[in-house]
Amino acid sequence: MTVRDQPSRDNELGDFLRARRAALDPHGAGFPDDGRLRRVPGLRREELAQLAHVSVDYVVRLEQGRTRRVSRSVLDALADALRLAPDERAYLFALADAAPAPAVPPSGRPPVDPQLRQLLATMHDVPAMVLNRRLDVLAWNRAATALLTDFGTLAPGERNLIRLTFLDDAYRALYADWPRAARDCVATLRMEAGRHPEDRELTSLIGELTACDANFRAWWADHRVRGPRQLTKTYAHPLAGPLTLDVQQFTVDTRPDQQLIAYTAPPGSPAHEGLRFLLQWAPAPRG
Template sequence: MSGDKRPHELGAFLKARRSELSPRTVGLPDPGVKRRVKGLRREEVALLASISTDYYTRLEQGRRQASGPVLDTLAQVLHLDDEERAYLFELAGRTTAARPRKQSAQKAQPQLRRVLDELTTTPGMVLGRRMDILAWNPMAAALLVDFSAVEEKRRNYIWLLFTDPMMKSVHAEWEKTARSCVAMLRKEAGRNPQDQRMAQLIGELSMRDEDFRRWWGDHRVASLGRGSKVLRHPVAGELTLDWDALACATDPDQQLVVWTAEPGTPSHDGLRILASWSTASSPAGG
């Protein structure tokens, strides 16, 4: 309404809160260069919240209204407590919504773990929401990376694909695989628009990697189903493997992904070489 100062107060509040944060605080890489302006930049907040910089800039300038889900995401990005979050909603002219229920941490279904234990010559893993790696067998660790050595909150397939040098080097067709994974992630993000951990993952990858940021902007979508990929392993050599994602009947958010090779091919022989080599290289986990 006329004379309403709340939009301008909202902008001042957002600016003040982002000035108190640093890249390291929100999990972004710190370049170590002194910044001209204290705190996070507008474009960093926008990327972490999975909104455009123009949208966020207009919000700070009092020229744009934000929806409830956007306010919720901004509250998380800016590390607001309950009182600050309520104040944010008040300034935005929104009824304070209850905090979104946090999704409980996923655990691999027992039957999927049993299947993994039986796959002694076949790489396999259980992927959950956002491509989180919930469980794996020794063959998967030997083929890709030692997941037990990865911090639990970073055990995410697409995160490792973009940030881990070993994951990049083993994928002979890395760009093709990475583009496909970005499209799969975008489809899942569309199904769960209020998933705050998803928004954080997208924001962090967008800040870290120019390729991810560009491909995310393409808005392509794909399903996690089946395909083939070429891997270049230092022990097993070049492997052309088919992969299949098998949905869990008791939890549709979990899928068992296995890599196999046509019997009688060099790739099939390579998997057997990998199986004999992997005994002590990477324990199962999750």
């Protein structure tokens, strides 16, 4: 892969604005066909400038990375003009606030508190894990091993849900709808990359996936973002069959970079019975 193909954080704000401008239907934004040929899909720069009440030159400078600091009122106007969803609006503000970069955090993975590990161990019937913002798997319980994989058999650097989703064939096969799940992963990763441009391990993960997977490269270029929300995931488990599970996400007050993730199903549902069957045969996790 050439240097040009490598992911760059030099002008994420401009790249995002161009991507969202290209994705917006001009007719839906109120611009009728004027007979001029559009060289690229989406809004022209002058149309975005008109909607956001800024100059065309200002839009050009933003997209070219020649203006890094943007007022909140202008960001709101751009977000409204581009009809950004709440996650996309939050991502836009995160990119604009990224300069100057904050202090670089220490490398490595923060420890999981013993009390949190004890909580995981007591969740006998609920697959659960502790993740950081990069979706590194920091701790897991027996039920998570039964549902997903035995993370203890993997090298620490390979215990990452997004990396497994794209680069591990067995893990990938667990998803009933892999493209949808994988695209959601990319959107989550891009949101975190916008919020934490200083995270070198996150940048390294993005570079690895960009180099190794064509789908990741294409979906990363879409600039789709998503933040926390109520989720359901459907797995095609080789032992328990199809399992549609609710994904519960809990922040850890003592460790702001960590989340407790739990997979549940309504009592009496096929997925609940499938989990019960699966846990009867689950070995104790390693690691």
